[in-house]
Amino acid sequence: MPQRDEAITLAITGASGAPYALRLLACxxxxxxxxxxxxxxxxxxxxxxxxxxxxPAAPEACERILAQRFSARxxxxxxxxxxxxxxxxxxxxGAPRRMVICPCSTGTLAAVATGMSNTLIERAADVVLKERGQLLLVPRESPYNAIHLQHMLTLTQMGATIMPASPGFYHEPKRIEDLVDFMVARILDHLNIEHRLMARWGYGQNSKPEHNQG
Known part of the structure; x- marks a missing residue:
């Protein structure tokens, strides 16, 4: 049986932020x-x-396209x-201990926070929470209303990590991909996954990130 710590669950929902999702999947x-x-x-x-x-909506067809795009084994x-x-x-x-929802729509945020589990994405997130695993949610919305913020607080209190898609600028980004890599690097950091997307704060900030990873 495959080891669960060698796997991760990634859910992509309908908020703006497709570049984040594709870059994270590649990495x-x-x-x-x-x-x-x-x-x-x-x-x-x-x-x-x-x-x-x-x-395509068919999972098998979608899998073939993405596996080929990213040269997955x-x-x-x-x-x-x-x-x-x-x-x-x-x-x-059977579920992996780690899951990321990137980007996370406010509808998905609400469903996970209230334990709806009407879709597999919602159920998978519920499983990670109940098993005391690691759940990261990357909402992309602005501004947030009180309902959004309450759901984020609820999930934080459950042990999830809320990581809004808010890239920094201290690494002097020159292109959109630099901003995408900033967020993906932070996600990978929290998952304890090694990467070379950008230099860490205080460790050679002037080093150029390797944009071709993934």
Whole structure:
């Protein structure tokens, strides 16, 4: 049986931020992890608008496209539909201990915070929370209203990490990819996954990041 610490769950929902999601997926695969991937129907719309990438609804077809795009090895990437309740991520006995929702729509934020579990993404997040695993949510919305903030507080109190898509500028970004890498680097840091996307604060800030990783 595959070791759960060699795998990670990634969910992509319908907030703006497709570049973050694709870059994170590339880096996770590049690190050698097996990735359990779920993409909401709204996220596919965002991919088409922001990246010109039209992903099919069928999980198997989507999996083939992304595996080829990122040169994933055989069986390294698995894509699930929203009602595949017999997938490993739906149960505490089979789900990876780590999960990222990037980007995280405010609708998904609300569903996870209230334990709705109507889709596999919501159920997978609920599993990670109940098993005391590591759940990172990357909301991309502005401004936040009181409902959004309350849901973030609720999830934080449950042990999740809320990491809004708020890239910094102290690394003197020259292009959009630099801002994307800033956020993805912070996500990887919290997951304890090595990367070379950008220099760390206080350790050679003038070093140039390696944009071709992943």
């Amino acid at each position: 996770l695969l590049h690190s050698g992890l097996r990735v359990h991937l779920m993409i909401s129907s709204a996220a596919r719309v965002v991919f088409a608008e922001e990246e010109g990438l039209k992903l 055989a069986e390294q990437l698995k894509v699930y539909g929203k009602t595949e309740w017999f997938s490993p991520v739906a149960s505490g006995s």
